[in-house]
Amino acid sequence: MAQSYIDLEMNIDPLMPKRRDFRIGCIGAGFIMADVHLVSYKDAGFNPIAIASRTPANAKAVAEKRGIAKVYNHWSQLVQDPDVEILDIAFPPDQQVDIIQEAVKQKHIKGILAQKPLAMNYPDARRLVEMCHAAGVALAVNQNMRYDQSMRALKTILDRGYLGESVLATIEMRAIPHWQPFLKDYGRLTLLNMSIHHIDTFRYLFGDPEKVIVSARKDPRTTFEHTDGIALYVLEYANGLRASGWDDVWAWPGEGTEKDIYIKWRVEGLDGMAQGTIGWPSYPTPTPSTIDFTTRQQPGYWFKPRWNKVWFPDAFAGTMAQLLRAVESGSEPEISGTDNLRTMATIDACYRSLAEERTVRLNEILQA
CATH class of the missing domain: 3.40.50.720 (NAD(P)-binding Rossmann-like Domain)
Structure with a gap:
C-alpha cells in the first residue's frame, strides 16, 4: 500500500477530568x-x-x-x-x-x-x-452508545469530511434484549428503551431530523402487552439525508434453529462510505465494535482501524x-439534559407516527 494520507487516529477515548476524585x-x-x-x-x-x-x-x-x-x-x-x-x-x-x-x-x-x-x-x-x-x-x-468506540470513530471521520455529505445511514439490530420486569407497566417498549440508543446516536452524528415515520409490530417473544416490539423507523433530514433503524428484538425463532445475532451499521456519503459492527450482542465475551471506511481522498482502499476496548463496560x-x-x-x-430533550422529542414523535400512521414533524412535539 502507498503511504496513507488519511489520519487513522480515531479519537475513540473520552476526555478525562483533571479531578478524578469527585x-x-x-x-x-x-x-x-x-x-x-x-x-x-x-x-x-x-x-x-x-x-x-x-x-x-x-x-x-x-x-x-x-x-x-x-x-x-x-x-x-x-x-x-x-x-x-x-x-x-x-x-x-x-x-x-x-x-x-x-x-x-x-x-x-x-x-x-x-x-x-x-x-x-x-x-x-x-x-x-x-x-x-x-x-x-x-x-x-x-x-x-455515543461512547461506543465505533461511533466515536465514525463521528471523527464524518467531522474530517472523509465521507462528504451524508446520503443514507442505517443501523440494523438483530438482537434479543433482556426486558426488565418494570417495563411491562409502561405501554412503551422498544422505541423508548432500545431504539433510543440508535435515535440518539443518529442525532449525535447528524443533528436533529426534520420528520420521522415509524412502523412496528408486537414481538412474539414478549408476553406482556405492548405495541412497539419490532420497530422500523426513518429519520428524515432537511438536507435529504435519511437515517433508518431496523430494531428486530425477535431475531431468533428459538431452540431448533441457528442464531444469527448482530448489530450492523452503515453510512454512505457523496465521497465515501463507512460500515461496521457493534460488539454489545456478544457480551460478556469482550468483543470490540468495528469500523471500515473508504474515501475518495485516498482511492482504492478500505481503512480498518481497530482497538481492544469495548462498549460494555469501557464506554461508560x-x-x-x-x-x-x-x-x-x-x-x-x-450529553446534557438539555440536548437529550431533543432525543426525547424524537421518541415522542415516533410514538405519534406509530399511533396516527403518518409522518410526524419534530416541531409538532417541541412546539406543543
Whole structure:
C-alpha cells in the first residue's frame, strides 16, 4: 500500500477530568451498575463512595464486591449524605423524577448522571431539565452508545469530511434484549428503551431530523402487552439525508434453529462510505465494535482501524467523565439534559407516527 494520507487516529477515548476524585453516590445495584458502571469507574480511577438500592441486600453485596464504603437502605438517605457530590442513577425512568426532585434541593449535589430514558415522555423530561437548571445542578443523560468506540470513530471521520455529505445511514439490530420486569407497566417498549440508543446516536452524528415515520409490530417473544416490539423507523433530514433503524428484538425463532445475532451499521456519503459492527450482542465475551471506511481522498482502499476496548463496560467511563469535566469547568455536559430533550422529542414523535400512521414533524412535539 502507498503511504496513507488519511489520519487513522480515531479519537475513540473520552476526555478525562483533571479531578478524578469527585465523590460519587450510586443509586441502583443491578447489572448495569454492578458490572458496567462500577467496573468502568474503577478502570478510570473515579471515586464511588456510597450506594443504595431498592433492595438493601443487593446494595450491600455490590458494595462489598466493588469496594464501596457506604451502603444506604434507601436512595433518599444517600442523596442527603453531604459527602456525595455526584449522583449516578441506574433506576427505572418513572422513578427518576422523585430522585432528581430531591437531589436538586441538596447544596452538596453538583452533578447528576441520569439513566436513559430520562423520563417516560418529552414533557416530563423537560420538567426535570428545568428543575436542574433552576437549581444550578449539571444534568447529563447516560446515552452511552455515543461512547461506543465505533461511533466515536465514525463521528471523527464524518467531522474530517472523509465521507462528504451524508446520503443514507442505517443501523440494523438483530438482537434479543433482556426486558426488565418494570417495563411491562409502561405501554412503551422498544422505541423508548432500545431504539433510543440508535435515535440518539443518529442525532449525535447528524443533528436533529426534520420528520420521522415509524412502523412496528408486537414481538412474539414478549408476553406482556405492548405495541412497539419490532420497530422500523426513518429519520428524515432537511438536507435529504435519511437515517433508518431496523430494531428486530425477535431475531431468533428459538431452540431448533441457528442464531444469527448482530448489530450492523452503515453510512454512505457523496465521497465515501463507512460500515461496521457493534460488539454489545456478544457480551460478556469482550468483543470490540468495528469500523471500515473508504474515501475518495485516498482511492482504492478500505481503512480498518481497530482497538481492544469495548462498549460494555469501557464506554461508560466516558459518560461519567463528561459530567465530571462539566462540573469542574462550569460548562454544559456533552450529553446534557438539555440536548437529550431533543432525543426525547424524537421518541415522542415516533410514538405519534406509530399511533396516527403518518409522518410526524419534530416541531409538532417541541412546539406543543
